[in-house]
Amino acid sequence: MEQRLTRFKNTIKLAYKTKFYGAEMRKRNLKPEDFKSIDDLKKMPIISKKDIVKDFWAVIGDPKNVYKFHTTSGTSGTPTVVGFTYNDWDVYVEQNVRCLKLAGIDKNDIVYNSTPYGMFFAGFVVHDAAKALGAKIIPAGRLSTGKQHLDLMKLFNATVFIGIPQYLLKLGYYLQDNDKDPREYSLKKAYVLGEPLPESKRKKIEEMWDIDVRIGYGLSEVGAGAECEEKMGIHWPTDHILVEIINEDSSGKGELCYTTISKTGTLAIRFASGDHSRIIGKCACGRDSILIDYIEERLDDLTKIKGTLISPFTIESELFKINEIRNYLFVVDSNRGLDETRLYVELYSEMDRKLMTKIKSVISASTSINTTVKVIEKDLIPIIGRKGKRFIDLRKKNAYENVIRKFEKSV
Numbered sequence: 001m002e003q004r005l006t007r008f009k010n011t012i013k014l015a016y017k018t019k020f021y022g023a024e025m026r027k028r029n030l031k032p033e034d035f036k037s038i039d040d041l042k043k044m045p046i047i048s049k050k051d052i053v054k055d056f057w058a059v060i061g062d063p064k065n066v067y068k069f070h071t072t073s074g075t076s077g078t079p080t081v082v083g084f085t086y087n088d089w090d091v092y093v094e095q096n097v098r099c100l101k102l103a104g105i106d107k108n109d110i111v112y113n114s115t116p117y118g119m120f121f122a123g124f125v126v127h128d129a130a131k132a133l134g135a136k137i138i139p140a141g142r143l144s145t146g147k148q149h150l151d152l153m154k155l156f157n158a159t160v161f162i163g164i165p166q167y168l169l170k171l172g173y174y175l176q177d178n179d180k181d182p183r184e185y186s187l188k189k190a191y192v193l194g195e196p197l198p199e200s201k202r203k204k205i206e207e208m209w210d211i212d213v214r215i216g217y218g219l220s221e222v223g224a225g226a227e228c229e230e231k232m233g234i235h236w237p238t239d240h241i242l243v244e245i246i247n248e249d250s251s252g253k254g255e256l257c258y259t260t261i262s263k264t265g266t267l268a269i270r271f272a273s274g275d276h277s278r279i280i281g282k283c284a285c286g287r288d289s290i291l292i293d294y295i296e297e298r299l300d301d302l303t304k305i306k307g308t309l310i311s312p313f314t315i316e317s318e319l320f321k322i323n324e325i326r327n328y329l330f331v332v333d334s335n336r337g338l339d340e341t342r343l344y345v346e347l348y349s350e351m352d353r354k355l356m357t358k359i360k361s362v363i364s365a366s367t368s369i370n371t372t373v374k375v376i377e378k379d380l381i382p383i384i385g386r387k388g389k390r391f392i393d394l395r396k397k398n399a400y401e402n403v404i405r406k407f408e409k410s411v
């Protein structure tokens, strides 16, 4: 508690010196001395990604000691710059070591890191965390084919996969299509990042590879947490990052709003994340950190179709409950001003009337929209973006419009 308060006060002092937070504090007649307890955080305004994107130097606490930058395109498309001091990198690595430990990874593991090494920071931070744990690391990063990944995983007898869950699913399909069984690989665990993971999809991946899949969650501006063996939610490092729920609804769910208290580079103070969840409290495992419920949705991802608010996460969750479905693409489009939805599915089996009825009813139950369903051959769905998006809204300006149009024309 004491440590948190000291860290919090130091962060406010640092923030006061920055162009952006300093101006916000002066506007409110606030001085660092006005922050005596953590509750005083409420005196600060809530900010969003927009404020950090506008001028990244304006939110850096100690610009002299920044030694590197990473960027993220995020889900909403605008690149965010995060400046890291040496201190910050140590903080991120410390948090990620905890995440890997929570996920059951230890020094005996051979960690296959498929997270890209580049401007996006996750590849490096997970790498350094695995190194700190004493594990062996295969720094694969982004490779051009699934086969290259599989060959390396086999060569090194990797026991842990780190990366995007959709990718692990895809690698499994590749093996199955070539009459190989993913369960013959030495993989025991996966630590998955980068996108919300419905239980139905987790189950699919776990059964396919006969592994334990653990979820990690983080934001480049803020830091990271992970789930433990109880799989009740995400353990959050509140000694580094304070968390509030804003615009809470009656179920206690709202937007997660974060304040970093141990960083000195890019400072996030009352940073509204756009992630929708709730605070659960303590975990059954007894570890001394609070749990955040799984992030199902970014608020930006909720989409209105024909006047109804649709959740891409729910669609994914429901579709993966159908055993016959191996991949899908959901397209929202506008035809002469009217909303239109099209679902493309890749199947394990042949389509019959019963299956078609099942798919249609699942989609209409989660969207109350009449959607055209088309079965396509395996592996035709293009990989869209770094995370392989499966829900595309063509009514909005979309960087992938040409790819989607070309795909739709070809099938």
Ligand SMILES: [Zn+2]
Pocket: 227, 228, 229, 230, 235, 283, 284, 285, 286, 287
């Ligand atoms: Zn736990």
